[in-house]
Amino acid sequence: MTTLAGIKIRRFREARGISRAAFGTWYGAPGSTVQGWEEDGKRAAAPIVNQIAANGIAHHADWFVTPRNMENAMGSWSPASWQNAEARQMPDYPDQAALDATLTELGRFPPLVFAGEARQLTAELGRVAEGHGFLLQGGDCAESFAEFHPNNIRDTFRVILQMAVVLTFASKLPTVKVGRMAGQFAKPRSAPTEVIDGQELPSYRGDNVNDIAFTTEGRVPDPARLLRAYSQSAATLNLLRAFAQGGYANLHQVHKWTLDFMGRSPWADRYADVADRIGEALDFMEACGINAETVPQLSRTDFYTSHEALLLPYEQALTRQDSLTGQWYDTSAHFLWIGDRTRFEGSAHVEYLRGIGNPIGMKCGPSLEPDALLRLLDTLNPHRVAGRMTLITRYGHDKIEAHLPALVRAVKREGHPVVWSCDPMHGNTVKAATGYKTRPFERILAEVRGFFAVHRAEGTHAGGIHAEMTGQDVTECTGGAIAVSEQALADRYHTHCDPRLNAGQSIELAFLLAEMLNEELAERKKAAA
Structure with missing residues (x-):
């Protein structure tokens, strides 16, 4: 896989005559992760580390990534750092102890x-x-x-x-x-409460928060x-x-469902040509021996x-x-x-x-x-x-x-x-x-x-x-x-x-x-x- 990260790393290695294997050893050495880049005027270590990780190749032997690099890339971020920022659309749980116990269990x-x-x-x-x-x-x-x-x-x-x-x-x-x-349970709401027949209750925020039934008990976040x-x-x-x-x-079965559905649809004639061409392509593949048995990816x-x-x-x-x-x-x-x-x-x-x-x-x-x-x-x-x-x-x-x-x-x-x-x-x-x-x-x-x-x-x-x-x-x-x-x-x-x-x-x-x-x-x- 060729990525921007890979190109940057390759250029860095080649400019210094460092082999791929040696680069992996040097980059993972204690005390040389971020400092080594900074001493060479390369403060781009963290961006490259992040880019490698996001592209799914961080485990490659040539590009060793450490938790320390990630910490430098993320700065002061932690899974809980959002709690120091403005949080909108959050339910107001009346029992904080119950919420904390539930979150601990989920963890x-x-x-x-x-x-x-x-x-x-x-x-x-x-x-x-x-x-x-x-x-x-x-x-x-x-x-x-x-x-x-x-x-x-x-x-x-x-x-x-x-x-x-x-x-x-x-x-x-x-x-x-x-x-x-x-x-996909929780939903944002335009107002924290709603009024029906003169009664005001908390808005329904999704089944993972409260109940859709308009009752005092049901609308309490649980x-x-x-x-x-x-x-x-x-x-x-x-x-x-x-x-x-x-x-x-299975690709053939999926297309059959579409054909069956089109047979009951008023718009079938308009798209019959597309459906026919898909069917012809699948038939051609079958004739060439390309099917779910020979190519499991088709199923x-x-x-x-x-x-x-x-x-x-x-x-x-x-x-x-x-x-x-x-x-x-x-x-x-x-x-x-x-x-x-x-x-x-x-x-x-x-x-x-x-x-x-x-x-x-x-x-x-x-x-x-x-x-x-x-x-x-x-x-x-x-x-x-x-x-x-x-x-x-x-x-x-x-x-x-x-x-x-x-x-x-x-x-x-x-x-x-x-x-x-x-x-x-x-x-x-x-x-x-x-x-x-x-x-x-x-x-x-x-x-x-x-x-x-x-x-x-x-x-x-x-x-x-x-x-x-x-x-x-x-x-x-x-x-x-x-x-x-x-x-x-x-x-x-x-x-x-x-x-x-x-x-x-x-x-x-x-x-x-x-x-x-x-x-x-x-x-x-x-x-x-």
């Missing part, structure tokens, strides 16, 4: 994910940032205890696989699959819910790993988990130090993101995320100015590791083309390697005449089109989609080819928070994305000719 639990998996995801996202992949991130707005069932996990996983096959075929690029699953959330996340991850590696992700896939790093006491309790690199990782998920309400400069959430080795995301809305974004990037990714940062834009269909170009230009000018991903959900939420909160599919699609248009104009890569979706046949977002009406919202409106795309709308979105990716691919070929 003894096994990690849910492993550092090597997070590094692998960083490497994959690094390729997306360079224009050689596409990020598909989707799942529940907020997971719930009540709807926890293997069928629901399976159905969402299956739809993500179906979407990924369509996107991969269209773009001719690998699709990185990340679920909003196995930990630390025991953190333990239940951990257990549900562990069970969900276990099932996802089995699905991803146990044959359920397996890499699948990662993610959630908003909102409830920092929980995240801190699951933060572990990697024995290979000395770097800290949040082992509650492979990928964590910071929300639009908590990504302000100096926030506790920024402080926590800057020190973990996981790839991280940041929501970018209309209130984020280019200079503020650059300062946040300097804090969260000071060594500019490709794959470390994903910028998730959320503007609304009528605002994206006015606000996004300035951010794209600033990031491009400063050379920050980021994945640009589009969240077309949050900026397009409206209240239907029937009283239900919904998201019109046409507005969702319009924001995605605007996202692609901006990146096409700026010469940058439209690298991903971030969608709140489910594999269930819910009626929460209006429109789409299946034409969910406002009157139909009440039929199957099950969300615990915000409206989600159903299975049909999600797959339709994938085919529409495929058209846009095809256009981008054609323009790339034209430019390269």
Whole structure:
């Protein structure tokens, strides 16, 4: 793997006539880690150490990394240093002793994910940032205890696989699959309390904090819910790993599901050509002897988990130090993101995320100015590791083309390697005449089109989609080819928070994305000719 870190190290060695083996011994010698670089006028040791670690090669014998190097790179950071910063969107637990006991117990639990998996995801996202992949991130707005069932996990996983096959075929690029699953419980709220029929109670903040039922007892933040959330996340991850590696992700089977689904869909004719070409490609591979038996990778896939790093006491309790690199990782998920309400400069959430080795995301809305974004990037990714940062834009269909170009230009000018991903959900939420909160599919699609248009104009890569979706046949977002009406919202409106795309709308979105990716691919070929 060729990385910026590797190039810098090679140049450093070659300029001094140091062999690769000798460099590893010298760099790991007591007293020579940081001092050796400083004495030679090279104060860049810590940045390179960080870059090596984030690219998943810190264990290489030629590049020995010590915990001391990591401490120098992180400065005063620790898993608890966020407690000295301003923390918003935190629940007010009435029993601090109970919370402390719960967090101590969580701190003894096994990690849910492993550092090597997070590094692998960083490497994959690094390729997306360079224009050689596409990020598909989707799942529940907020997971719930009540709807926890293997069928629901399976159905969402299956739809993500179906979407990924369509996107991969269209773009001719690998699709990185990340679920909003196995930990996406906590939700930020616009107000700490809500009033119903004259009664004021704490807002519902997610099943890992309090109950959705509007009762005095149910709305009290309960630390025991953190333990239940951990257990549900562990069970969900276990099932996802089995699905991803146990044959359920067989490429032929995934395409068959899509064909079966299209047979029941009103938009099938429009995308029949794409589906037919995917089928022909699979048939050709089969004729050449390339199948799940001869190439096991065709029945397996890499699948990662993610959630908003909102409830920092929980995240801190699951933060572990990697024995290979000395770097800290949040082992509650492979990928964590910071929300639009908590990504302000100096926030506790920024402080926590800057020190973990996981790839991280940041929501970018209309209130984020280019200079503020650059300062946040300097804090969260000071060594500019490709794959470390994903910028998730959320503007609304009528605002994206006015606000996004300035951010794209600033990031491009400063050379920050980021994945640009589009969240077309949050900026397009409206209240239907029937009283239900919904998201019109046409507005969702319009924001995605605007996202692609901006990146096409700026010469940058439209690298991903971030969608709140489910594999269930819910009626929460209006429109789409299946034409969910406002009157139909009440039929199957099950969300615990915000409206989600159903299975049909999600797959339709994938085919529409495929058209846009095809256009981008054609323009790339034209430019390269």
